[in-house]
Amino acid sequence: MLAGGLAAGVGVGFAPFGHVANAMARNVSSSTIGAGDAAILRFLAAAEILETDLWQQYNELGGVQDKELPGGSGSPLYREALEKLDEDMPQYIHDNTEDELTHETFINAYLESRGAEPVDLERFRTLPSSKASGAQQIGRLTNLMELTVDTSWWTRYRSHRKNPDFGDTFPQAVQGLVEGKFPAIPRSDKDLKPKNHIQAIANTAGFHFGTIEQGGTSLYPSLAQRVSDPEVLRVVLSIGPTEAMHLQTWADKAGNAPPLTDPTNGLVFPNLNEKPFGGEEFKTNLIMPEPTIFLKKSLPICSIVRPTKTQGAAMGAAEALTADGLFIGQSKEFFEALKELASAADAATRE
Numbered sequence: 001m002l003a004g005g006l007a008a009g010v011g012v013g014f015a016p017f018g019h020v021a022n023a024m025a026r027n028v029s030s031s032t033i034g035a036g037d038a039a040i041l042r043f044l045a046a047a048e049i050l051e052t053d054l055w056q057q058y059n060e061l062g063g064v065q066d067k068e069l070p071g072g073s074g075s076p077l078y079r080e081a082l083e084k085l086d087e088d089m090p091q092y093i094h095d096n097t098e099d100e101l102t103h104e105t106f107i108n109a110y111l112e113s114r115g116a117e118p119v120d121l122e123r124f125r126t127l128p129s130s131k132a133s134g135a136q137q138i139g140r141l142t143n144l145m146e147l148t149v150d151t152s153w154w155t156r157y158r159s160h161r162k163n164p165d166f167g168d169t170f171p172q173a174v175q176g177l178v179e180g181k182f183p184a185i186p187r188s189d190k191d192l193k194p195k196n197h198i199q200a201i202a203n204t205a206g207f208h209f210g211t212i213e214q215g216g217t218s219l220y221p222s223l224a225q226r227v228s229d230p231e232v233l234r235v236v237l238s239i240g241p242t243e244a245m246h247l248q249t250w251a252d253k254a255g256n257a258p259p260l261t262d263p264t265n266g267l268v269f270p271n272l273n274e275k276p277f278g279g280e281e282f283k284t285n286l287i288m289p290e291p292t293i294f295l296k297k298s299l300p301i302c303s304i305v306r307p308t309k310t311q312g313a314a315m316g317a318a319e320a321l322t323a324d325g326l327f328i329g330q331s332k333e334f335f336e337a338l339k340e341l342a343s344a345a346d347a348a349t350r351e
Contacts, residue, residue, distance in 0.1 A: 033114035036348030037232045040223050041111055043314050043345035044236070045119040047219065048104040051212065053141040054326065055097035058205060061134050061185050063093035069101070075134040077192045078185070081202035085256045089206075092253070096209070096246050103239055110235060124334045132186040142326045144184045144208075149177040149324065151207050153214040153247075154254060154272075156306060157289045158281045164307040166293065173254070173277070174207060176267045181325055184208045200262035203269045207257065210250035211324065215317055216243035217305055222313035226348045244305060248287050255284030314345035 033041075059065070060072025062082045082089040108118035125139030154173035162168035172178050183191065184205040192198050220240025227233045259271040270277070272284050281290065291301040318338050321327065327334065 031115060033111070033116050033232065034228055036350075037227055037229045038111065038114075038116040039341075039344040039348050040227060040314075041107055041116070041232065041235070042119055043341050044220070044223065044239075045104060045107040045111065046121060046341060047216070047317065048100055048107060049119060049121050050141055050321070050326070051100040051216070052097070052104050054144060054212065055093070055100050057130065057135070057140065057142070057144050057185060058093050058209075059097040060136055061130065061132060062090060062202075062205070063097060064090050066094070069094060069097055071136045073134045075132055075186060075192070077198055078132070078134075078202060081199045082205065084199060084202065084258055085206045085253045089253065092249055093209075096213075096249075099242055099246070103242075107235070107239075124330065126331065127329050130185050131188040132191065133189055135185075141330075143328045143330075144205075144326075145187050146181040146328045147177075147184050147204065147208060147325045148179075148181055149174070149184075149204060149208050149211050150320070151177055151211065151254075153210055154207070154251065155277075155282070157214075157251065158286060159292055160281070160290050160301060161292065163293050163304075165309040166297070171276070173272060174203075174257075174269055176269075177204060177207060180265070180267070181328075182265070182267060194263055196260050197262055197264045199258060199260060200265075200267055200269065203257040203260070204267075206250070206254045208324075210247060210254050213243055213246040213250055215320055216240070217247045218307050219243075219313060219317050221305055221308045222310045223345060223348075225308075225310040226345075226350050228351050252285070252287040255287075312346055314342040315339075318342040 056069070056071065059069055061075040062079050063069070063074075065072050065074055079090055082093075086092070111118050121141055124141055127140040127143050129135050129137050129140055130145065151173040152170040156162070156164065156170040159168075159170065162170065164170075182204050183201050186192055186198065186201060191201060217240070220236055220243060224233060224236045224240065227236055255272055257269050257272075259269055261268050272278075272282065289303045289305070291303045292306065293299075294302045294304050318341075322335070322338070327338075
């Protein structure tokens with residue numbers, strides 16, 4: 001997740017991350033963790049905390065509220081609009097939220113078990129909640145009310161000929177979403193009408209789900225290539241594939257977004273079964289990655305996660321989340337911490 005998904009050690013300051021974090025070779029039986037592996041896990045823990053925060057906001061208004069995920073009471077009209085993409089959307093939102101919460105808590109607990117500092121972002125919970133009925137009124141880490149959503153993942157995974165690791169670019173599924181700032185949850189009860197407006201908000205959420213989860217799908221294998229410790233590698237390789245499961249789910253649901261024009265802002269959701277899309281590669285029920293070029297163009301095409309190039313992977317994820325609009329309103333200190341943690345993770349080397 002995520003993207004299409006970061007500040008570590010916030011509760012104890014950022015001093016440990018002000019230097020280059022190189023992975024240290026260590027005895028597998030040792031209880032301590034190398035600096036590079038710790039930096040990678042801290043970045044992933046922070047990314048999961050941010051994902052949990054945004055998914056909780058979606059769940060409070062559009063998902064299933066239960067004792068597994070307390071908080072919020074739901075927005076019936078928003079949930080109804082989400083169900084236009086699939087009647088099981090509330091359950092899927094709930095389960096995705098729960099997954100990210102378990103990733104966050106596990107990675108932090110694992111860091112502590114190996115003698116490393118866990119991640120604490122609580123001081124950055126300063127962003128406002130939606131004022132719509134059903135949302136908790138608490139501080140947030142992420143902003144879902146001014147999103148600029150990159151939907152090129154939808155076309156990227158349908159390409160037989162291109163791979164972003166080779167510098168290839170891809171058209172947007174919904175061009176308008178990358179050109180403005182749009183809500184993915186109702187900002188207040190005023191957003192619940194007219195009907196095509198709340199449906200456009202639900203459609204935006206449907207594509208944003210995939211944008212977040214494709215980021216996590218790529219981030220885990222990209223950073224795994226820098227891990228030294230076998231057990232840390234097991235952690236990264238075990239959590240990463242769940243992000244791909246999420247992506248496949250949301251790729252399916254996004255294709256069901258009803259074509260419409262938002263009467264309040266002109267945002268257009270096209271019919272993805274018609275030109276310039278449509279045809280064999282762009283059928284909306286395709287949810288499995290089409291084979292494409294990998295490693296060398298001289299090799300046969302292969303169905304893969306894309307991208308997985310490791311250089312700059314953490315910084316790329318941080319920049320993508322920022323470009324998404326998720327952090328509009330955050331402090332200068334937050335962005336400095338984000339950059340520092342991404343740099344530390346990218347500086348880790350496998351030994």
